[in-house]
Amino acid sequence: MxxxxxxxxxxxxxxxxxxxxxxxxxxxxxxxxxxxxxxxxxxxxxxxxxxxxxxxxxxxxxxxxxxxxxxxxxxxxxxxxxxxxxxxxxxxxxxxxxxxxxxxxxxxxxxxxxxxxxxxxxxxxxxxxxxxxxxxxxxxxxxxxxxxxxxxxxxxFPEYECKTRTYNYISTIDIDNAFAYKHKSLIRSLGGFFNDLFKFRLLNVLYRLAVIFNLKDDPFDTFQKILRLKKEYNVKTIFFFLIGDYTTFDTNVSASKSKYRLLIKQMGDYAKVGLHPSYFTMEKAKLLKKEKERLESITNSPVKSSRQHYLRFSLPETYQHLIDLEIEEDYSMGYASNVGFRASTCTPFYFYDLDFEIQTPLKIFPFALMDTTLNDYMKLTPKQSLGRIRDLKNEVQAVNGTFITLFHNESLSDYLRWKGWKRLYESMLKVANS
Structure with a gap:
């Protein structure tokens, strides 16, 4: 002491x-x-x-x-x-x-x-x-x-001896779109079909039809692969499911669909499941509460972990809403446009509310990188991305911290903007565990 x-x-x-x-x-x-x-x-x-x-x-x-x-x-x-x-x-x-x-x-x-x-x-x-x-x-x-x-x-104090913590890794997966084409409503399927047709995206049209008629697997259905890699590399994995109502920014399968509900339950059997509050929950506490209760009705267990969709949160209001709903862990602490450490630490910490000058019970788990940051914002290739991932992991390992990454099920699909990115997730797991 x-x-x-x-x-x-x-x-x-x-x-x-x-x-x-x-x-x-x-x-x-x-x-x-x-x-x-x-x-x-x-x-x-x-x-x-x-x-x-x-x-x-x-x-x-x-x-x-x-x-x-x-x-x-x-x-x-x-x-x-x-x-x-x-x-x-x-x-x-x-x-x-x-x-x-x-x-x-x-x-x-x-x-x-x-x-x-x-x-x-x-x-x-x-x-x-x-x-x-x-x-x-x-x-x-x-x-x-x-x-x-x-x-x-x-x-x-040369005679003082203290313990040393160990480096650890957490893989987090956001489920913004569980399926690219399957289990969507008829209106959404037709709208997507004609939109692709109008823009002459003929390969998308063919792929969509092949999936709907069960001739191909849905490209975003990469969940079994993620679970296989979780087991193979012994990785702690958390899934954050978006179950909000449909909006321009929230385009997941409806939470009323039995196949989607079954998927959430299945993932909960093998890994931790958290809430991915929808786009407008940043300022709407009632909407956040509704979605938390919706996920709890699917999993039949209390929701304790959360990550904001689009990483939309405002301090201290969003965190105060999470605390009011007895959420214990938040994984939103990071930037969409840049990799790195938003809070300059790779150690989970409790949110300190500067409005009330108190340490709150909400534990913040800061992540170091996101797949969409590497691809969409930084315009890196998968090979360049792996180099950045390795650099960040080395920074965390040097201080025996907690390395947290954010990927989406879509980025393992090798489809559309994720063409060529299929192997990056596994390569990252090898690097993170080495």
């Missing part, structure tokens, strides 16, 4: 010290604001305040963790060895930056509470983030800082 002295113990201090010390470094932590208690403590200890008490391991504190609410902060980026960092300290401090305040800024998504221009889907865009602007989006800098801090702490 490490004892932290600070002149004022705030919820922010408890939250971020526990993330860095306990969740990343597996070191239990306690706090005191009494000098005599700190002096009497025999084990590892550090002071986090404005001036050192004596010759202890001292970190000069930035005011951020003693404030409330959100202010427009001026951030100057420098380097700690080769790693980008900010909130510099002084010569008396054992480390050159207040990594706890800097980590709080990044992990809580502080900047997303500040005024910003939303993208076409009402999302906070990667391009506005500090990590993107300063070129560290593809590095889990919070975890890197924590391990640099640990090295100095061990030099100060």
């Amino acid at each position: 490490i004892l932290v002295y600070t002149h004022k113990i705030t919820p922010r201090i408890r939250y971020i010290f526990k993330h860095l010390l306990t969740r990343i470094l597996l070191i239990p932590v306690d706090f005191t604001s009494k000098v005599e208690e700190f002096v009497a403590h025999n084990g590892p200890k550090l002071s986090y305040t404005k001036t050192p008490l004596g010759g202890e391991f001292f970190i000069k504190s930035n005011p951020l963790l003693f404030e409330q609410g959100v202010n427009d902060l001026e951030i100057t980026l420098n380097k700690w060895d080769e790693v980008p960092c900010f909130f510099s300290t002084n010569l008396k401090s054992a480390i050159p930056f207040d990594i706890f305040a800097a980590s709080f800024y990044l992990v809580t998504r502080y900047e997303e509470y500040l005024p910003h221009v939303k993208d076409v889907h009402g999302r906070y865009s990667a391009e506005q983030s500090l990590a993107y602007k300063k070129g560290f989006l593809e590095k889990p800098v919070v975890d890197i800082w924590a391990y640099k801090f640990l090295k100095l702490l061990k030099e100060k």
Whole structure:
């Protein structure tokens, strides 16, 4: 256990010290604001305040963790060895930056509470983030800082031994369209048929007819392959099913279709199943509740995990809605346009609500990359994509973090825009597990 002295113990201090010390470094932590208690403590200890008490391991504190609410902060980026960092300290401090305040800024998504221009889907865009602007989006800098801090702490307390966590991998699959052609309503099937015909997409027309008349398998029905690979590579896999009503942005098979309901139940027998709340649930809490209850009626079990469709969420409102519905885990923390670490950490963390200044029970699982980001936004080939995947995985493995990827059942289909991408998922599993 490490004892932290600070002149004022705030919820922010408890939250971020526990993330860095306990969740990343597996070191239990306690706090005191009494000098005599700190002096009497025999084990590892550090002071986090404005001036050192004596010759202890001292970190000069930035005011951020003693404030409330959100202010427009001026951030100057420098380097700690080769790693980008900010909130510099002084010569008396054992480390050159207040990594706890800097980590709080990044992990809580502080900047997303500040005024910003939303993208076409009402999302906070990667391009506005500090990590993107300063070129560290593809590095889990919070975890890197924590391990640099640990090295100095061990030099100060060489007799102290702490555990080391292990790297792990989670594959998540979003089911936006369970089937390309099967089990759609007659109106949708006819509409799609004539649309393809009108645009002279004759191969699509033939493929559609072959699937509807059971001459070919539906191209998006890749579920047995995903389950086979899950078993072969012993991968933890989570399926997020979109079951909202049909809209321009929500085009899945109707949740009233027995074949779709059966598919959800079958996947639930072999893997974890979560909710993929539809496009408009970002601002409609009642719609979110309706979809959660709909999925629970299919699986006959409580829904505890969720990922927003189109990664549409707004802080803190969307997360507050999830908490109200007793959702325990959210997997939406990432960008659609860029790979990397939106919260600059590859360690699952609890959502800290800056409106109410409390740590909430909602656990956030940040993902590092998405198949549509690689293909649609970054315009990479499957070979180039595997290189980026390997780089991100190496960054996570270097800090023994949790590597989370987001793929869709469609990208294993080798059909339409996914032509040539069929083998990438398996190649990624090999890389992630190596």
